[in-house]
Amino acid sequence: MEHASKGSAPQSGVWAVDASGLVKTFGDNRAVDGVDLRVRAGTVYGVLGPNGAGKTTTISMLATLLRPDAGTARIFGHDVVKEAHIVRQLIGVTGQYASVDETLSATENLVVFSRLLGLGRAEAKRKASELLEEFGLAEAAKRPLKNFSGGMRRRLDLAASLIAQPPLIFLDEPTTGLDPRTRAQMWDTIRRLVKTGSTVMLTTQYLDEADQLADRIAVIDRGRVVAEGAVDELKASVGSSSLHLRIQEGQLIERARRIVEQVLGAQSVISPEAGKITAPMADADRVADLLIAFRQGGVRLAEMSVQKPTLDEVFLTLTGHGVKEPPAQSSADRNETEVMQA
Template sequence: MSTEIAIETRGLGKSFGSMNAVEAVDLRVEAGTVFALLGPNGAGKTTTVRMLATLLRPSRGTATVFDHDVVGQATAVRSMIGLTGQYAAVDENLTAWENLRLFGRLLGLSRRAAQDRAAELLEEFELTGAAQRRVSSFSGGMRRRLDLAATLITVPPLIFLDEPTTGLDPHTRERMWGVVRGLVGRGATILLTTQYLEEADALADRIAVIDHGTVVAEGTAGELKASIGEEMLRIDLADPEQRALADAAVERLTGITPLHGDNPSTLTVPLSDIGTAADVITACRDSGIRLRGFGVDRPDLNSVFLALTQRPARTPLPAERASA
């Protein structure tokens, strides 16, 4: 039995003048799954979503949503999708209750059905106590939850969630993950963009890592982790000023450029042979590099991200944790 394809793109790209925001993206997303676009800021994730949602006209390539061309059949595509962008789209002058009821009516629900659905979503997103407050008085996290609730007034076949949990505290993020799983359980397809590794790992059936407007790797979380080797050697330097010296020593021995995250004192090296770890440590010491410690870890999505983009992935900021 053939699998229904929700999204298919071939060489999809977008330029703004001389700048290529998206170079050429090839995607194939099966219906009824969660597909994550994982990448740093400026990688081209949002531009890709906006093209698929018919909000931007592609400069090149093709894209279809359930076999409907996003350019030639844009009206049909819009009838099959829902989109939550990075910024709240609700009316600040209305209450949360009024916003959700209005969205329901605009989407064709009867007066009673719109009221019932608004009540359900307010409870689901823990906003019942703020239902009669104007949105202008909401915190950033509360606005984000309301925006997500508005997207889910109806459940279209395909839902784009563009960094949906940015600005949410860990509790609300976990709750949103449960909502996403519930939507897929009801038959929806989710295209999720995120900078959060744990989000992609927790939710996605398949992940495409996008950087500089190009898909640099795709697979399941397990496949991506396996692609960079079985083990990762972590070296903690006593003096971060010796990082360049350590990089050179490792590269001379292994031919591999070490990976760097946020911590300037730490470098990691993918290992195809665990026996190489001892040789690397010896080479560092022979080069006069002072070590604070070292260890061998299993690769995770952060290792994949660093290996593919040479940039650390995002972790929640304290301000975000307090924004709900």
């Protein structure tokens, strides 16, 4: 059936999500205060913001779990309030807290969800074992979920969202609380998902995660979108990464500073006591030149690291105030992508 029969605009097929002016109020708290979002089909869209910014509330409205107080939202051209049942046939939702049945086993969970989605008895069993295999849960299939780790629960949750192969998947903080290894696995899964043609909308507290996965990002704060754009645009607006250097012989710090400014062509900041130099790094490729210049100038490095802009800095730049409640794992934002000990 063609979507045109529903009377939607001709280009609506392009937008997986098209929301404008979404508002949700809980008592005095305007959790979502006029959010506009447009997500192109087949892309990964990141919604970035601190705890309590309104990310989950926004997703809940788009996924028909909450009714918006004002504004409209369409999923592939279908209104989330008037055509909620249709919208539910087009989406998969994986929440911040795994929405699976604790008392049942992994297989039983997937079989129940498959049956609810209209699969036959045998088909549901096959689908369940197929998904468990795909998500590396086949061995734990019969165990009750009580003994599952956080990562296993998330994977099962994601598997459950994929039963009907929905063209749009909402992932609400898919990696919050996961250890780095499980996190990387989750990212992998999400990337594979996009390859099959799914549109993914994910929320995260970590700039790093949005950077890794998303094509476009909306930064949300106090229920409003404060910035929106392609990942690179957004990062450029925040500023570049910075290079941190520590040299072995403190008395050479002035010489080292001169070399840095010559090679990178930028002002640097020094802290002589620690023998540390910090300089903005606009072009990572120049670092090789810098290291050669150090070697030629007889400056020996003790340590070197690169630091990306943190969520804190993004917020400071975009909103003029820092992150109010620091996320539980703020250290994960501080991305020391490279640390070399001399």
